[in-house]
Amino acid sequence: MLFPNFTMQEQLTRYIKGIITVKDEELDKILSFFKPMKVEKNELLVIHGQTSQRTFFVGNGCLRIFFITEDGQEVTRYLAFENNFATALCSFISKEPSLEFIQALEPTSLLYISHKDFYHLLEIIPSWENFYRHYLENAYVNNTNRLMSFLTLDATERYRQLLSTNPKIVQRLPNKIVATYLNISQETLSRLKSKI
Amino acid sequence: MLFPNFTMQEQLTRYIKGIITVKDEELDKILSFFKPMKVEKNELLVIHGQTSQRTFFVGNGCLRIFFITEDGQEVTRYLAFENNFATALCSFISKEPSLEFIQALEPTSLLYISHKDFYHLLEIIPSWENFYRHYLENAYVNNTNRLMSFLTLDATERYRQLLSTNPKIVQRLPNKIVATYLNISQETLSRLKSKI
Numbered sequence: 001m002l003f004p005n006f007t008m009q010e011q012l013t014r015y016i017k018g019i020i021t022v023k024d025e026e027l028d029k030i031l032s033f034f035k036p037m038k039v040e041k042n043e044l045l046v047i048h049g050q051t052s053q054r055t056f057f058v059g060n061g062c063l064r065i066f067f068i069t070e071d072g073q074e075v076t077r078y079l080a081f082e083n084n085f086a087t088a089l090c091s092f093i094s095k096e097p098s099l100e101f102i103q104a105l106e107p108t109s110l111l112y113i114s115h116k117d118f119y120h121l122l123e124i125i126p127s128w129e130n131f132y133r134h135y136l137e138n139a140y141v142n143n144t145n146r147l148m149s150f151l152t153l154d155a156t157e158r159y160r161q162l163l164s165t166n167p168k169i170v171q172r173l174p175n176k177i178v179a180t181y182l183n184i185s186q187e188t189l190s191r192l193k194s195k196i
Numbered sequence: 197m198l199f200p201n202f203t204m205q206e207q208l209t210r211y212i213k214g215i216i217t218v219k220d221e222e223l224d225k226i227l228s229f230f231k232p233m234k235v236e237k238n239e240l241l242v243i244h245g246q247t248s249q250r251t252f253f254v255g256n257g258c259l260r261i262f263f264i265t266e267d268g269q270e271v272t273r274y275l276a277f278e279n280n281f282a283t284a285l286c287s288f289i290s291k292e293p294s295l296e297f298i299q300a301l302e303p304t305s306l307l308y309i310s311h312k313d314f315y316h317l318l319e320i321i322p323s324w325e326n327f328y329r330h331y332l333e334n335a336y337v338n339n340t341n342r343l344m345s346f347l348t349l350d351a352t353e354r355y356r357q358l359l360s361t362n363p364k365i366v367q368r369l370p371n372k373i374v375a376t377y378l379n380i381s382q383e384t385l386s387r388l389k390s391k392i
Contacts, residue, residue: 070350090340093333099344122329129325133318136332137289143336144286147343148295154266 008036008059008111011083015057020131030121030128034111045102052088052098054112056080061108062173066180067100076181077146079105079169089139105177155184159192204232204255204307207279211253216327226317226324230307241298248284248294250308252276257304258369262376263296272377273342275301275365285335301373351380355388 009031016022016030034057039045046052048068056063063086065078077100080086091098092115113121121128149158159182162169170178179189205227212218212226230253235241242248244264252259259282261274273296276282287294288311309317317324345354355378358365366374375385 067344067348069347070353075347090337094337099348126322126325129322129329133325133329133332136329136336140332140336140339141286141290144339144343147340147347148263151265151271151343151346152263152295157266 008057008109009034011059012057012111015083016131019134020127022125022127022131026125026127029125033117033121034113037110037112039104039108039110041104041107043104045104046088046091046098047101048099049097050091051095052091052100052102053115055085055087055092055115055118056102057085057111057113058082059109059111061104061106061110063108063110064103064105064177065100066103069183073183074180075150075183076177077143079173079181081168081172085135089143105173150183155182155188156192156196158182158184159189159196163196204253204305205230207255208253208307211279212327215330216323218321218323218327222321222323225321229309229313229317231309233306233308235300235304235306237300237303239300241300242284242287242294243297244295245293246287247291248287248296248298249311251281251283251288251311251314252298253281253307253309254278255305255307257306258301259304259306260299260301260373261296262299265379269379270376271346271379272373273339275369275377277364277368281331285339301369346379351378351384352388352392354378354380355385355392359392 012031012034013027016027022030036059039061045054045056045063058080060082063080064076065080065086065088066074066076069075078086086102088098088100088102090096091100095115122132149161153161162182169181173181175186175189179186182189184192208227208230209223212223218226232255235257241250241252241259254276256278259276260272261276261282261284262270262272265271274282282298284294284296284298286292287296291311318328345357349357358378365377369377371382371385375382378385380388
């Protein structure tokens with residue numbers, strides 16, 4: 001790729017235009033606040049206790065958001081592949097220390113925007129308010145469904161749901177990560193894979 | 197109270213003005229879409245499987261939002277006392293059937309707005325978009341913290357957190373409800389109350 005940043009900006013443009021109607025000069029302003037960044041496999045972008053000060057748009061690769069349960073298990077709450085946003089959103093909104101970690105699962109190319117610039121855009125570009133509304137609505141529904149699934153579904157139901165809604169996760173990621181996404185042991189995952 | 201609706205509209209006005217700057221004619225337009233309603237103690241406003249088509253503002257009384265875990269226990273996700281909004285928000289946003297129930301815990305006076313009118317206001321009043329952004333941000337943070345607390349804190353930690361952040365719940369509501377809010381048995385709650 002000769003113009004990797006240009007390509008990610010095109011990806012982000014497509015993503016934004018898929019959600020809101022925006023004038024060219026507004027779009028240019030929005031894009032000007034997103035900076036490119038590369039992270040290594042396994043690199044941590046936010047750790048528990050830090051404040052999440054950036055929102056990330058994945059150009060290529062994969063980010064995961066995870067937390068640690070009371071008995072010390074990693075649970076993956078969210079996986080962002082290409083053309084998705086991700087951050088430790090509670091901390092990004094509240095400016096409180098994050099309960100969550102953000103980690104690259106693969107070598108990952110990103111665009112990021114700082115908290116300050118994100119909220120500045122809300123002040124100066126009305127359609128960014130509209131974009132953020134959709135972002136928050138999706139985040140609320142996805143996150144609630146994820147966390148509720150740990151409380152209201154058993155392991156088999158969670159695995160079936162994952163296969164029907166997001167099979168890429170099972171196909172692309174190692175069992176170790178898939179198990180943390182389902183909040184089950186690797187042994188239980190192997191048993192479910194052979195059974196279903 | 198001679199003018200209970202008028203009083204609730206005043207409460208709602210104070211609530212809205214605490215969050216956004218809004219012109220008088222916009223405020224009148226917003227208030228015109230909120231209708232008064234009274235519900236009995238224990239009455240259900242939304243049950244699992246129904247779509248949540250209204251958002252409620254509590255004038256007097258208390259609403260609880262709860263769901264049922266995989267082993268059949270009621271878990272209270274959210275309690276709205278006076279001057280708070282409540283709905284089964286995932287369903288309200290997505291128009292999918294709700295996983296949650298909405299129930300009045302006391303005789304309750306409400307104002308409600310329909311999904312259609314709520315989204316109509318987003319189209320015609322820019323500051324309502326701003327109001328909804330704050331609503332969604334708060335909902336995201338509160339709901340994530342609530343659901344994460346079930347996964348990352350033990351019973352004692354959850355009880356201590358509740359006493360420090362929301363003691364009114366323990367003071368005002370029966371043990372049976374407080375136990376479902378903490379996702380513990382009434383026996384465990386009694387033990388924690390005598391210990392802490």
